[in-house]
Amino acid sequence: MSWDLANLNPGTKFPCPWDDKELEHPDCEWIELVLLTDEENLEIFKQLGIKINKSAKEINPKTRRMEYVQLPLDIKDEDRKRYNEELWDRTIKDWRLIGVGGVDIECTRELKTKFMREAPKFNRWYANSMEKLEGLNSTYKEELEKNS
Numbered sequence: 001m002s003w004d005l006a007n008l009n010p011g012t013k014f015p016c017p018w019d020d021k022e023l024e025h026p027d028c029e030w031i032e033l034v035l036l037t038d039e040e041n042l043e044i045f046k047q048l049g050i051k052i053n054k055s056a057k058e059i060n061p062k063t064r065r066m067e068y069v070q071l072p073l074d075i076k077d078e079d080r081k082r083y084n085e086e087l088w089d090r091t092i093k094d095w096r097l098i099g100v101g102g103v104d105i106e107c108t109r110e111l112k113t114k115f116m117r118e119a120p121k122f123n124r125w126y127a128n129s130m131e132k133l134e135g136l137n138s139t140y141k142e143e144l145e146k147n148s
Contacts, residue, residue, distance in 0.1 A: 012032065014031055027098070032094040033130060033133055092112050
């Protein structure tokens with residue numbers, strides 16, 4: 001593996017699950033997602049002025065690192081909406097979605113929020129893809145731990 005120092009957290013593309021086209025196909029719809037680091041997640045909380053419940057932090061016994069295991073339970077609905085919008089904007093790096101008439105849909109913060117809030121199919125695609133990405137990351141971490 002070679003590292004790109006200008007892009008240490010590259011995106012991973014996921015093809016549309018209800019379409020049988022491979023990523024290489026010119027008409028394939030896809031979303032490109034990234035996982036956020038703990039620091040980036042913390043930055044979102046600070047940026048939005050959301051207080052983090054201390055119980056949301058936990059030491060992972062395998063890595064011995066402090067990790068945020070969940071959103072604070074006492075987060076206000078308005079704060080959760082703002083957090084989600086920021087999260088979607090940062091984790092959806094790019095996409096290729098085709099609109100009516102074969103026109104590409106632009107990947108903007110506003111459209112990311114619109115799709116996540118109003119298109120259940122898209123929301124499930126995003127959630128399933130993020131799960132796969134987190135699974136790949138977990139597998140990679142386990143391999144590193146085995147080899148060290």
